[in-house]
Structure formats: structure tokens, C-alpha cells
Amino acid sequence: MSDDRTFPATAPQGRAPDAGPVLDLIGVGKVYRGGHAAVEDLTLRLTPGVIGLLGPNGAGKSTLMRIMATVTRPTSGRMLLDGADAVARPGPLRAGLGYLPQDFGAYPHLTSREFLGYLAAARGLPARVARARIDDLLQLVNLTGAVRRPLGGYSGGMLRRVGIAQALLTDPRVLIADEPTAGLDPEERARFRNLLTDLARDRIVVLSTHIVSDVGSSASSLAVMAGGRLLRHGAPEDLLGEAEGRVWEAVVAPDAAADLRERHHVSRMVRTGDGVRVRILSPHAPLAGAVGVRPDLEDLYLLVVPPGRAGTSGGPAGALRGSSW
Numbered sequence: 399m400s401d402d403r404t405f406p407a408t409a410p411q412g413r414a415p416d417a418g419p420v421l422d423l424i425g426v427g428k429v430y431r432g433g434h435a436a437v438e439d440l441t442l443r444l445t446p447g448v449i450g451l452l453g454p455n456g457a458g459k460s461t462l463m464r465i466m467a468t469v470t471r472p473t474s475g476r477m478l479l480d481g482a483d484a485v486a487r488p489g490p491l492r493a494g495l496g497y498l499p500q501d502f503g504a505y506p507h508l509t510s511r512e513f514l515g516y517l518a519a520a521r522g523l524p525a526r527v528a529r530a531r532i533d534d535l536l537q538l539v540n541l542t543g544a545v546r547r548p549l550g551g552y553s554g555g556m557l558r559r560v561g562i563a564q565a566l567l568t569d570p571r572v573l574i575a576d577e578p579t580a581g582l583d584p585e586e587r588a589r590f591r592n593l594l595t596d597l598a599r600d601r602i603v604v605l606s607t608h609i610v611s612d613v614g615s616s617a618s619s620l621a622v623m624a625g626g627r628l629l630r631h632g633a634p635e636d637l638l639g640e641a642e643g644r645v646w647e648a649v650v651a652p653d654a655a656a657d658l659r660e661r662h663h664v665s666r667m668v669r670t671g672d673g674v675r676v677r678i679l680s681p682h683a684p685l686a687g688a689v690g691v692r693p694d695l696e697d698l699y700l701l702v703v704p705p706g707r708a709g710t711s712g713g714p715a716g717a718l719r720g721s722s723w
């Protein structure tokens with residue numbers, strides 16, 4: 399499948415083709431039974447485009463997405479779709495919603511075509527429309543070669559692609575995908591990013607990830623969360639301004655690199671022929687010979703997410719590297 403394939407978009411009836419949805423979250427909070435506040439006082443306006451929701455494990459991303467997908471009710475605040483209450487009356491949002499949850503469950507004995515057919519019927523798609531749509535979607539997610547095999551024999555990445563296809567069945571205005579690229583290989587990730595960019599021309603596409611490079615190039619805006627709170631929201635290039643002048647690099651001996659890690663906020667370390675290239679976040683030059691460099695989104699993420707919460711493994715940036723693909 400080529401990367402420049404475009405999704406067969408159709409505008410919902412009664413809506414100008416260029417009018418996109420607006421989803422407003424206003425002071426939204428979610429306190430689970432037991433008293434844990436997973437999301438706190440979160441205000442965010444979503445308009446068409448790819449919105450990358452970034453945050454470490456436990457930040458509240460899935461909870462926020464479940465609220466947007468009307469699966470979970472917020473315990474405080476309001477959510478409006480095009481100005482209308484989408485909590486008290488979730489119907490219009492649900493009618494135009496595609497949702498790929500993290501734990502997307504497929505029936506192992508069904509083939510992908512049967513499974514998508516079943517979901518299409520459950521969502522009220524007429525059989526003829528559903529057949530054509532499923533053919534398009536199977537091509538789009540590059541599964542046409544596997545349609546006769548039961549889902550029980552699919553790899554994790556293939557199942558993820560089935561999940562993406564089911565989220566697109568009803569040609570949604572709002573697409574919410576929770577860690578959609580988990581289990582996809584680098585080529586599939588790249589293809590998926592291109593697909594999202596295509597889709598997001600007139601749709602809200604929200605995807606969560608803890609891998610900055612998954613959204614860095616494709617997102618029109620980034621929302622960074624930690625501890626249930628929204629820390630930043632804006633266009634990547636605007637957010638980057640905050641990190642300007644605060645990222646430094648130096649090549650040092652391996653012993654010195656370990657020492658720097660103890661004393662400074664190290665964004666990443668890369669072995670080079672003559673030592674270790676250390677990238678440090680600091681308002682001033684952290685050592686003699688350090689050179690100021692252009693910040694990237696990983697640097698920004700590490701600057702805004704409280705230390706110790708930014709990564710999940712392998713040091714501060716361990717879970718965030720593009721190279722961890």
C-alpha cells in the first residue's frame with residue numbers, strides 16, 4: 399500500500415464539507431471510586447487536525463480519551479460538541495465517533511472481514527454500504543492479504559490495524575485512538591501517521607502516546623499531561639520556543655558522562671567514537687565546552703513533565719526515543 403493513499407472521505411449529511419467539529423472540554427475532572435483523581439480541571443478545545451496527547455504512564459490520557467469517547471462520564475466540568483452538551487446528550491458525539499481503546503478486544507474465531515461486518519451491523523450500517531466500506535478499510539490498513547484468516551492467528555500489529563479499521567467504519571468526525579501505534583513496526587507507524595494526517599483534514603483526530611516521535615511530525619497540536627493535569631497545549635513549533643536556549647550538548651569521557659547524569663537533567667546520551675555525546679537541559683551552559691543546540695520535542699517534553707515522571711524505563715528519556723522502535 400502506498401503512503402499517499404487518501405481515505406475515501408464523505409462529509410456527513412447536512413454539513414458543509416469544510417465545516418469541522420469543535421470539541422470543548424471545560425474544567426473536566428474525573429475522580430474514580432476510591433477517590434483517585436485521574437483527570438483534574440482540564441480545559442482544552444479540539445478542532446480538526448491531529449492532536450497528540452502525550453504523557454507518562456498514569457498521566458490520565460486513557461481516562462481523558464474515555465471521557466471524550468463518552469465511555470466514562472466526567473465527575474466535574476463540561477464537554478461540548480459544537481457548543482452542545484455532549485455529556486448529558488452524548489448521541490450526536492457518538493454518532494460521529496471512532497474509538498480505538500487500548501484494550502481493543504477482537505473475536506479470535508472470526509476473520510477480519512467477518513469481524514468488521516459484525517461491528518458494522520451493530521453500528522447500523524446497511525449491508526451494501528458496509529461491504530464496500532470494509533473492502534476500502536482492509537486495503538487502507540493493508541490487510542487484504544489476510545482477510546481469510548481468523549483473528550486468533552493475527553500478530554499484535556495486525557490486530558492493531560483491525561482496531562484502526564473498526565474505528566473508521568462509520569467515517570467518524572471525531573477519531574480517538576489510545577496508543578494506536580503500540581505493536582506496529584516502523585513502516586506501519588509511518589504509514590499510520592500519514593493516514594492520520596489525511597484523515598485530520600476535516601476531522602478531529604486525537605491519539606495518545608508516550609513516544610514523542612509518534613506525533614512530533616504529524617500532530618498539528620500537542621497536549622502534554624502528567625498527574626491528571628494538562629501541562630501544555632499548542633502547536634509543536636510554538637511549544638518548542640519554551641525550550642529555546644535550554645538545551646546543550648557536550649562530548650565527554652564515559653566516566654564524566656555518568657557524573658553529569660547525576661548532577662544534571664540529561665535528555666539523552668549517545669556513544670560516539672571519542673566519548674559520549676550528552677544532551678543536557680539547563681538554563682545555563684552546564685559545563686565548559688557545552689554548545690547550545692536546537693531543542694526538539696523530546697527535550698520540551700522532559701522540560702515540562704516533572705522529573706521522574708517523564709519516562710517509564712531506561713532513564714529519563716528511555717521510553718521516549720524514536721530509536722526505541
Ligand SMILES: Nc1ncnc2c1ncn2[C@@H]1O[C@H](COP(=O)(O)OP(=O)(O)OP(=O)(O)O)[C@@H](O)[C@H]1O
Pocket residue numbers: 430431432434435436453454455456457458459460461462
Ligand atoms: N477504573 C479505574 N479506577 C480507579 N483508578 C483508575 C481507573 N482507571 C485508571 N485509574 C487510575 O487513574 C490514573 C490515570 O490512569 P490512565 O489509564 O487514565 O492514565 P494513562 O495516562 O492512560 O496511563 P497509561 O499510559 O499507563 O495507560 C492512574 O493512576 C490509574 O491507576
